[in-house]
Amino acid sequence: MTPTSDTPGPRKIRVLVAEDQQAVRAGLVLILRSAPDIEVAGEAGDGEEAVRLARELRPDLVLMDVQMPLLDGVSATRRVVAERLADVLILTTFDLDEYVFGALRAGAAGFLLKNTEARDLIEAVRTVARGEGTIAPAVTRRLIAEFAAPPRRHPAPDPAVLKPLTRREREVLSCLGEGLSNAQIAERLDMAEATVKTHVSRLLNKLDLRSRVQAAVMAQELGV
Secondary structure, three states: OOOOOOOOOOOOEEEEEEOOOHHHHHHHHHHHHOOOOEEEEEEEOOHHHHHHHHHHHOOOEEEEEOOOOOOOHHHHHHHHHHOOOOEEEEEEOOOOHHHHHHHHHHOOOEEEEOOOOHHHHHHHHHHHHOOOOEEOHHHHHHHHHHHHOOOOOOOOOOHHHHOOOOHHHHHHHHHHHOOOOHHHHHHHHOOOHHHHHHHHHHHHHHHOOOOHHHHHHHHHHHOO
8 A cells, every 4th residue: 555645654752851951951852853753742841840741741751860950850750650651761970879779769761871872862762662671881880880799788689579470581581681672582582572571561560660670680689
């Protein structure tokens, strides 16, 4: 069938940009609008506005700065994730670990540094929109160092939490701990990518986790 002018195109990824610095926000919006598959659904200058607009606009993803007035990005992320309004991609700086860990516990789906290249920002948005997590390499190194270094700042999870998982779900969890994408997990475990997504969703529910990033950290902590 030949497409006509009335034929709808592929659905765009709708992004809400939450950043209190107007110049930075304008730059992020400009970058995102340069991608043909991304639509900027709205802009917020503080955390409270980010939550309100997320409820109103129901974007696919919120690009969330951590340091904002009225309500910080971590608290805003917690509300957005708890209400299942959208996935959250956190913008952070290299030396603000406390925000990274807070956002991780709040259920953020990804973490990017503010000096990320434009192409990497766009790709991170696409990755999270596919239901996969993404963490900037520098943040990954800090996370690994934090959870591996004695004395532990956070108690390790009890291995018994894995008992509800099936053998296949444990295999998927192990792959998440390695940072593999759904496509890579599908190839390694010889299954359809849709089946991988189902396993990820089930294991998150069984482990009471809000994101695959949290699952990846748990897998590393437990040595799965």
